Amino acid sequence: MSNKQTLDGRDGFLARLNMLETLVLAGISLVAIAGLMLVGKGFYMKAKAEVSQVLLKRSFEAQLHGAPNVKPWPWADFSTEAEITAPRIGKTAIVLSGASGEALAFGPARLANTPAPGELGTSVIAAHRDTHFRWLKDVKPGDLLVVTRKDGTNLTFRAGTSRIARWDESGINADAPGRNLALATCWPFDATEQGPLRYIVQAELVSEAPQSKLSALPHPIQLPVKSF
Numbered sequence: 001m002s003n004k005q006t007l008d009g010r011d012g013f014l015a016r017l018n019m020l021e022t023l024v025l026a027g028i029s030l031v032a033i034a035g036l037m038l039v040g041k042g043f044y045m046k047a048k049a050e051v052s053q054v055l056l057k058r059s060f061e062a063q064l065h066g067a068p069n070v071k072p073w074p075w076a077d078f079s080t081e082a083e084i085t086a087p088r089i090g091k092t093a094i095v096l097s098g099a100s101g102e103a104l105a106f107g108p109a110r111l112a113n114t115p116a117p118g119e120l121g122t123s124v125i126a127a128h129r130d131t132h133f134r135w136l137k138d139v140k141p142g143d144l145l146v147v148t149r150k151d152g153t154n155l156t157f158r159a160g161t162s163r164i165a166r167w168d169e170s171g172i173n174a175d176a177p178g179r180n181l182a183l184a185t186c187w188p189f190d191a192t193e194q195g196p197l198r199y200i201v202q203a204e205l206v207s208e209a210p211q212s213k214l215s216a217l218p219h220p221i222q223l224p225v226k227s228f
Helices: 003-015 019-064 134-138
Strands: 080-086 091-097 121-126 144-149 154-166 179-186 197-205
Touching (some): 019 091
Parallel strands (some): 121 179
Antiparallel strands (some): 080 144, 144 154, 154 197
16 A cells, blocks of 8 residues: 555545534543653653662762762762661662652651651651652562661661551651661552552660660651652
């Protein structure tokens, strides 16, 4: 079939459509284009999250070897602070300092107004549900969570129960007795828009560790978790 015949066939098909059918076809085309754009954006965000963790891992290892204030790339406004691992499900991620919007695009981050992991109180680490904390839903009560801080201290926490709460009613107490860890992400996991609900996993320290140089800051009694 010649190119001319092909074009004539397409023109004939469009010519046979009435106004309503033309509008429907145009709407379907727009939806398809928008869907492709969203899928492409989703792949880009996931690829960005994966690649950035490689650079963050390199930066964190440099800190473990004594290099101070190492940044994963020159323009980063954050630094690596710890590594968190969930051994049973084989997941690990580098934790950043300060849960700003930019930091959360690249990895989990500790909320700045909470103590460092292993210090008195509740340390809060937040991450996006569709990338670095997508595995949070697979953590079960009793699972071990291993945190390695940039000063080389290794801490083992045991996961307790998980819960769903509004960001402004999280129930997280940064001044709670003991040495606790809270991992938080948006919920539900399959949602595409940010909502008010958060999925929170609480954990308690089960291994002893020396006091680190990372001091706890003054924190509020009730901690909102809104920044992710």
